[in-house]
Amino acid sequence: MEFIAAAEVAVLGFFQDLEIPAVSVFRSMVQKYPDVPFGISTDSGVLAHYNVTGNSISLFRLVDNEQLDLEGEDVESIDETKLSRFIEINSLYLVTEYNPVTVIGLFNSVIQIHLLLLMSKASPEYEETMRRYQQAAQLFRGKVLFILVDSGLQHNGKVISFFKLSKSQLPALAIYRTLDEEWDALPMAEVSVEQVQNFCDGFLQGKLLRENHESEGKTPKVEL
CATH class of the missing domain: 3.40.30.10 (Glutaredoxin)
Structure with missing residues (x-):
């Protein structure tokens, strides 16, 4: 044990x-x-x-x-x-890297809320960002699956586009609920534990930043 x-x-x-x-x-x-x-x-x-x-x-x-x-x-x-x-x-860790093999386990998980960090592993800020991201993951263990999507890999472009993001907006956080495919996204210049916590808490409480942007006319609403 x-x-x-x-x-x-x-x-x-x-x-x-x-x-x-x-x-x-x-x-x-x-x-x-x-x-x-x-x-x-x-x-x-x-x-x-x-x-x-x-x-x-x-x-x-x-x-x-x-x-x-x-x-x-x-x-x-x-x-x-x-x-x-x-x-x-x-093998789902505190932070699981997204790839064609782990995606099967991710979507079969009993945890329905998935948080994605969209960031290139080649970025100079990657190591420090991951340290903070893993620290935040401790706060939501058993509630939210924390995932890393390496935006430097070409085949991950479809994940970035799914959340209506461009590479110029990265790094970014994206959150997704498998039950109803509800999602939200938040570009950010620097990832902090507090930002991650607030973003997750807001989504869990039903607050969508994406809807605010769409109501302002900045992004047209697109059916998934």
Whole structure:
């Protein structure tokens, strides 16, 4: 329990038998994901605590206190590709970088409010901005998923345009609710913890800055 609680994401193999092929596949992941702690347990008391009756590989996410399991035939037939995909799709950190793999996990998450930081990772301000963004993410753990969209990558242009933003307006924050596709966006010269907190709180309270701009005639309303 302490091992799981100490990491944003932890992966545990609960095995009845350490000689099965899945164990060697599991061990191969340790080198591939050096930032993710991996553990193995064969203790019957531990397996019972986590409701494991056979062989299972479980990923634990601190951000929303989720336990996601691969069990039975999924473990028996596991290979490196399948296990890698399971880890990447379900590894939602305090801040998750948007890419074609993680987007599946993001939209399958039980957390319906997603906050996106649209910013180039090549920016000189990137490291400091990310530090503040991660600090703000602590305040909304379990309520809002914090996401980074690298605006320096060409294929992320569609995300920027979805929120009616241009690259000249970046960095910016964009917030999105998966249930009804409601969204809002806020360009800013410098990202601070207070700005992020106010933007999230406003959206959660139903206040949309975008509607204010549209009512002023600055941006025509476009159906999504």
